[in-house]
Amino acid sequence: MSLDLLNADSLLQSIPEAMLVLDTTEDRVVDWNQSAARLLGNGHDGSAPLPFSHYLGKDMPRFVVFLEEVDHRGASWTRDVTLRAGDGSALSCELRAQPVPGQDGWIILALTDLRALDQRAETAALAETFRAGLVNWKRTEGFFAELERQNQLILNAAGEGIYGVNAEGKTTFVNRAAREMLGWTSEDLLGKDIHSMIHHHHLNGEHYPSQQCPIYRSFRFEQVHRIEDEVFWRKDGKPIRVEYVSTPIYDQKVLVGAVVIFRDITERKESERKLREAMEEVAALRDRLEQENAYLQEAITSERAHHDIIGSSPAIRQIVARIDLVAKTTATVLISGETGTGKSLVATEIHKTSPRARRPLIHFKCSSVAPEEVEAELFGQMRGAPNGAMRDKPGKLELAHGGTLFIDDVEELPVEIQGKLLHALQSGSVTRLGDTREKPLDIRVIAATSLAEETVRRTGRIREDLFLFLNVFPINCLPLRDRREDIPLLAAHLLKIACRRLNRPVPVITERVMQQMQAYDWPGNVRELHNAMERAAIVSQDRKLVIELSGTTQDAPVPGTRFHTEARMQEMIRDNIIAALREAGGRVSGPTGAAALLQIKPTTLYSRIKSFDITPLDWG
Numbered sequence: 001m002s003l004d005l006l007n008a009d010s011l012l013q014s015i016p017e018a019m020l021v022l023d024t025t026e027d028r029v030v031d032w033n034q035s036a037a038r039l040l041g042n043g044h045d046g047s048a049p050l051p052f053s054h055y056l057g058k059d060m061p062r063f064v065v066f067l068e069e070v071d072h073r074g075a076s077w078t079r080d081v082t083l084r085a086g087d088g089s090a091l092s093c094e095l096r097a098q099p100v101p102g103q104d105g106w107i108i109l110a111l112t113d114l115r116a117l118d119q120r121a122e123t124a125a126l127a128e129t130f131r132a133g134l135v136n137w138k139r140t141e142g143f144f145a146e147l148e149r150q151n152q153l154i155l156n157a158a159g160e161g162i163y164g165v166n167a168e169g170k171t172t173f174v175n176r177a178a179r180e181m182l183g184w185t186s187e188d189l190l191g192k193d194i195h196s197m198i199h200h201h202h203l204n205g206e207h208y209p210s211q212q213c214p215i216y217r218s219f220r221f222e223q224v225h226r227i228e229d230e231v232f233w234r235k236d237g238k239p240i241r242v243e244y245v246s247t248p249i250y251d252q253k254v255l256v257g258a259v260v261i262f263r264d265i266t267e268r269k270e271s272e273r274k275l276r277e278a279m280e281e282v283a284a285l286r287d288r289l290e291q292e293n294a295y296l297q298e299a300i301t302s303e304r305a306h307h308d309i310i311g312s313s314p315a316i317r318q319i320v321a322r323i324d325l326v327a328k329t330t331a332t333v334l335i336s337g338e339t340g341t342g343k344s345l346v347a348t349e350i351h352k353t354s355p356r357a358r359r360p361l362i363h364f365k366c367s368s369v370a371p372e373e374v375e376a377e378l379f380g381q382m383r384g385a386p387n388g389a390m391r392d393k394p395g396k397l398e399l400a401h402g403g404t405l406f407i408d409d410v411e412e413l414p415v416e417i418q419g420k421l422l423h424a425l426q427s428g429s430v431t432r433l434g435d436t437r438e439k440p441l442d443i444r445v446i447a448a449t450s451l452a453e454e455t456v457r458r459t460g461r462i463r464e465d466l467f468l469f470l471n472v473f474p475i476n477c478l479p480l481r482d483r484r485e486d487i488p489l490l491a492a493h494l495l496k497i498a499c500r501r502l503n504r505p506v507p508v509i510t511e512r513v514m515q516q517m518q519a520y521d522w523p524g525n526v527r528e529l530h531n532a533m534e535r536a537a538i539v540s541q542d543r544k545l546v547i548e549l550s551g552t553t554q555d556a557p558v559p560g561t562r563f564h565t566e567a568r569m570q571e572m573i574r575d576n577i578i579a580a581l582r583e584a585g586g587r588v589s590g591p592t593g594a595a596a597l598l599q600i601k602p603t604t605l606y607s608r609i610k611s612f613d614i615t616p617l618d619w620g
């Protein structure tokens with residue numbers, strides 16, 4: 001028995017669960033193991049057990065019920081009995097019991113501390129969670145490692161320099177391109193204040209405080225900064241010109257730093273600088289060329305001025321001097337002189353040597369335009385205007401905008417149109433017939449009249465206000481008979497031009513012919529001399545100049561016939577009108593006009609000019 005018990009006791013001690021052998025009839029703990037002693041005996045091993053009722057306290061009745069159940073069933077368990085530890089504290093336990101065979105009233109009782117059981121369950125759950133978490137975490141860690149590896153590959157493959165800084169301005173990564181461009185290694189830069197390493201000075205040597213640095217501002221003020229031209233400093237102390245974008249970066253909506261993507265633009269800036277220098281050089285050369293050109297133009301122009309206006313008389317020299325004087329200004333010029341004395345030539349020379357030379361010179365010969373058409377010709381017209389115009393057409397005033405308007409034979413202008421013209425010139429604007437919109441005008445005006453000032457005032461052919469407006473700078477062209485000394489030069493010059501045009505040898509002007517010419521009065525002035533030389537170039541044989549100072553050759557009928565065909569007659573009428581217009585310098589009306597030469601009414605001549613479609617190109 002004792003051996004059995006001893007064996008039983010050692011067995012009992014080896015069980016980790018709290019176990020007791022109770023003699024229920026004696027309320028005695030026969031034996032307990034160390035776990036039970038620890039649980040019930042206030043945690044002290046080796047203390048002697050108390051009567052079991054002591055551990056039951058108020059729950060004795062429940063324990064009795066439990067014992068009955070054990071007795072009845074042969075084994076049972078309960079969690080309804082609360083035990084008391086040696087120090088009086090309540091113990092929540094599960095009790096399991098079964099009778100000890102052969103020992104009446106003895107039971108073997110196992111106690112499971114439910115609190116400890118709960119704690120173990122919790123620990124187990126935690127361990128489970130932890131184990132699961134660890135697996136997840138490992139997976140996540142792998143994911144991030146892979147991501148970073150891939151990012152590193154991408155970052156290192158990028159051609160742009162890329163580096164990251166944390167919120168303290170310390171470098172967190174630098175890609176390959178950045179390392180190569182800057183010459184710094186990752187070890188040099190990682191964890192260091194990058195501004196003080198690569199961005200500390202401006203190119204001009206000025207210190208660059210970090211608080212002004214746009215990269216720092218990116219993560220301090222959450223701004224994206226794009227900078228076109230700054231410098232980063234290489235490890236070897238050399239600057240590289242860079243453009244960069246600095247972007248704040250966030251982790252879970254928290255600003256953690258900035259990423260900077262930059263490009264080396266040193267070469268581009270150098271090329272730009274070279275290009276700029278080249279452009280400046282080109283611009284300087286162009287300016288110089290323009291100046292030289294202007295100078296040469298001026299030289300050529302003045303040469304030409306002296307070249308085109310032939311004559312050595314004081315009158316001609318004075319005209320040239322006055323042209324030089326007035327050309328540079330915008331003053332209105334009134335040129336007077338008989339027909340053919342060179343008024344148009346003077347007007348052309350003034351325009352050619354004026355600052356407006358590159359803009360048009362519009363020649364409006366009042367005596368060549370039918371009075372009823374003058375207004376539309378001068379001011380322009382809109383389609384369907386009162387005169388039944390078929391299309392919009394700018395007037396001569398508009399065409400001369402920016403340039404010069406030469407109003408030739410101004411005395412031939414109808415008086416009411418003179419008023420309208422004066423208004424347009426004074427107001428600096430023009431309105432087309434049939435239109436309401438005014439167009440601004442910037443024109444220089446040169447006018448010409450074949451009337452002397454005294455005749456103008458006496459006859460009133462030019463309104464006084466218009467005359468005053470035009471007569472700012474008068475130039476008078478003397479008739480050829482009052483400067484006969486110019487005849488030899490002019491005759492030689494005009495003959496040479498005519499022969500060149502007709503491709504004929506230049507005939508010699510004999511002393512006798514020259515005397516004849518100088519004695520002649522030249523009522524048609526230089527134009528008449530010009531026409532005489534043209535004819536002489538045609539008729540002169542044997543290289544001796546033959547001159548016909550009046551009259552023209554008549555067209556003979558076809559030999560063998562006493563009449564002309566209708567077509568030939570029409571041709572002859574047309575040629576005759578052209579010849580008269582040439583003789584009259586294009587003037588139709590007036591005492592020296594072609595109508596007077598042909599002894600027909602100007603209105604008849606106007607309508608014939610129209611029907612024969614004669615233009616200044618025909619007689620010019």
Ligand SMILES: Nc1ncnc2c1ncn2[C@@H]1O[C@H](COP(=O)(O)OP(=O)(O)OP(=O)(O)O)[C@@H](O)[C@H]1O
Nearest residue numbers: 308309310338339340341342343344345526527585
């Ligand atoms: N001094 C001159 N030197 C060279 N040619 C001249 C000179 N004067 C006039 N001419 C020439 O004589 C011709 C008539 O000159 P221009 O047409 O200028 O005279 P105008 O006074 O305007 O005549 P009109 O009053 O009839 O219109 C032109 O061919 C012109 O080149």
